[in-house]
Amino acid sequence: MITGKNYIGNTLSSQGNQSFKTFNPRGNVENNWEFREASNVEINTAVGLATEAFKEYKNVSVHKKAQFLRTIATEIEALGQELIDTYVAESGLPEGRAIGERGRTMGQLRAFADLLEEGSWVEASIDMAQPDRAPMPKSDIRKMLVPLGPIAVFGSSNFPLAFSTAGGDTASALAAGCPVIVKSHPMHAATGELVASAIIKAAEDTGIPNGVFSNLNSSGVEVGQSLVMHPGIKAVGFTGSIKGGMALYKMASEREEPIPVFAEMGSINPVVIFPSALNEKGDFWAKQYAGSITLGAGQFCTNPGLILGMEGAALDKFITLLGHEIEIIEPSCMLHPNILKGYSEGTDHLSKQEGTKVVGYYKKEVAPNYAQQKVITVKGAQFSANPTLHREVFGPFSLIVKCKDKRELRNILDHLEGQLTGSVLGNREELEQNHEIIEALTNRVGRIIFNGVPTGVEVCPSMQHGGPFPASSDSRFTSVGVSAIKRWARPVAFQDWPNELLPEALKDTNPLGITRLLNGKHTNN
Template sequence: MITDNFIGNNRSSEGNKLFKTFNPVSNEMNPWEFVEATEAEVERAMVLASDAFLSYSKLDGKTKATFLRTIAKEIENLGDLLLNTYMAESGLPRGRAEGERTRTLFQLHSFADMLEEGSWVEATIDTALPLRQPVPKVDIRKCLMPIGPIVVFGSSNFPLAYSTAGGDTASALAAGCPVVVKSHPMHAGTGALVASAVIKSIELLGLPNGVFSNLNSSSIEIGKQLAIHPGVKGIGFTGSVKGGRTLYNLAAQRKEPIPVFAEMGSINPVVLFPEELKRQGDSWALTYADSMLLGVGQFCTNPGLFIAVKGKELDNFSQLLKKTLETNKAGTMLHPQIHANFTKGKEFMLQNVGVVPLVNISEGLLPQQAGQALLAVSGETFLKNPLLHHEVFGPFSIIVECNDNDQMLEVLANLEGQLTGTIIATQQELQNHMNIVQVLQQKVGRLIFNGVPTGVEVCPSMMHGGPYPASSDARFTAVGIHSVKRWVRPVSYQNWPDKLLPLAIQNDNSLSIERTVNNEKTRNSIL
């Protein structure tokens, strides 16, 4: 089986370069082949996307909501074929495949709900006061409008929820932006199946050809071409700091710079306080062992750093965490390249002066299995060596043993931006150390009290992003309905004829959405 690219609604396979995906459990190539997209196919996809934007951007919310719900239905209709392909390309179990599919469908329905409700456009109206003195006030109205075609780069560790029809694509389509997906080469088969569901939905509803394209590529060249193409108006990326920064730099150097919303690196620090560890440290050690090993540590929210003051409570926590990690079986990673990067990163960390290995599973492993590791360092060592602050993507964590609370504060202050920061403490300890909370808050997008960072709830209040290098723009989330704000911009209309305005800011409010009219929230029409 040879799988083509989707250039708009049409299949295309002009290139002569083929590649395959890999099954990490069987440690062999999957049988199907994929045709690498050519520069000419990229060009056609972008021309179609730019043309489609002219009409797709004008569609009402209910039509776009129907589109997203149809995509969800067609993905569900793929049934076991999708789940089996997902498992063959990722090595992840069926339960994870089913869970991620459920999350993908939920995201699509969430954006559909948002579109049907309608107030997400933030309609604001200030009516004219022609008799105002000394200067008459003009009529000014504002709402959010889509920015244009978006390129989405599929994520390696989420073949469904962060890839072809995942959060980036769903939010961009909800905003009114056509999407060109650069499919991830590690799960191109999964991506092709999902792409077929999106294309079928477009055809069923008679939407413009070019609203969606899916490009296969095993190299970085197609990604670079997309990043600099003048038709692209925004980029969504989930991956490494290196990859995200490369796209960011390319986009900034364009004649017309464009936004790159990249989720990149995070070690998700966990601050441990002694009274809470004394109270239920054993429970927290077991909980965090599970969090570290979840998905073989291949989550952007994996707890990669524990920070605490030296003492009996920390020793007990460390020993039980160590024992639990040692008794768990090693898991299979997503791909040989991810496994190689994990192994290299772990070995590099172990070679640093002052690092004490508490756990380092390295014997009896199958070819793509990752042996979990837990290291310990002093606060002084961690502060002197910034290389210890870097992420090792996989089941890997470091315990930083601080001399006192002041040193713990210094360690936190020297961290780079993170997606999450967690505090394990009693409420009294939390209250007594608000200076630590304040420093941590400046470093993260999500603050967690007595919980784990893994397991990102998809809801409007979720902030999945953080200061650089956790993400390229800490003001925006990549999860939940508010992620749509990445793909829109506010536009004001001054003294515009009512019937030529976007529906959201016309006088009669035919959409029945909540609007801010002369500084008051209302669903009423303007008389």
């Protein structure tokens, strides 16, 4: 049942004075649920509970933590059709997307449970003592990753499940041994409350200490600001706009004790098209990229918002084909009227820039909150001279840049802002012949794709979902895949410590049976 209250640990609470409702973009009406924003007292109580819970939770066995994560997944599934219907009512996304995203969310939780039981993620490293070493004895030094403490997680607008309440940030932080306080996204607060109830039930059923998880409602920025500035919070996870991410980053860096903010922000995901792709499969790639641009109304952080090719008849033909494909795809509903407004203003602004030309646009009338997809083109020199054209438009939009030669293409890539992904369409010979262009693209992205589309992020250990600024605030980390756990941990070295008092991962006998670095060599001993 949806109450509209906050979860302060395992207690439902509604002490705040402000309330809000979510919106059904397909029905173009407010939903009936009313949510109470968290008060300062509730925020302080949640952080206090998390701080106390951390003292116990960080030492809970890996098997018990894994059981907790798997039970969360089970409880999310047990929410059944109510969760799916609520997701659809608050997002405008189709039921199939809701079911798929629920499966991804559950899969992430189970993947982190498996990671915990395998155990090597703590990066245990042991250098044994050498008391007889000359000219000076060597101490016994052992190192591993340990959890940071309570984490503030901000739910994202475009993934109400997989990047929100029990999404990748929450799952990875809980796996690391960190309590989590979620600032629920106001566009899907009911979905968030249902998932929060599943996490609370899983914690109670598995004996996890109260305060390991809390869920706070807010329609504005005040609750999030209070969380980030609270001295009990030790790191922040965020998925959203550059403006929002940088505001949190600035606040966190100005605290008396600065803390890390792991923010995934803007990306236009450049695509480089070489001649073979245009000459041999131009119609195929036009269809593929029209589908990628419009997938989910373009509301993916990996939406291909920039396409780069060399001037000529082949590129002109591809532009015509892509424009046609864009015009015949039926539009999709966007997440909220405010997101549609931002999309419309963004596409209008870029379409009015000097030298741009609209080459594909859905011209028919659409229902309220449905986006009319658009593709425009511009020459390379004008793109380079106008930073406005580099900006992300969140929605079904892409800009095609016509470069006069390879040198201009390389120069554009060299000066492009950091991105989550970069794609290359062509053949192996073109990869070999254009090493400098490939290197320039690689320098600007976290994931480089050959002959594919950037939409669709596989959840696996090898995935890198992050890139140079402003794609993310720290390009060394990923927000997707089990490596995301490393954001919420720090290394600690133990020098000359009694063996029986060391953490299990560092003891001589290796009771956990994990892979460790022993005197410079990887071993399971």
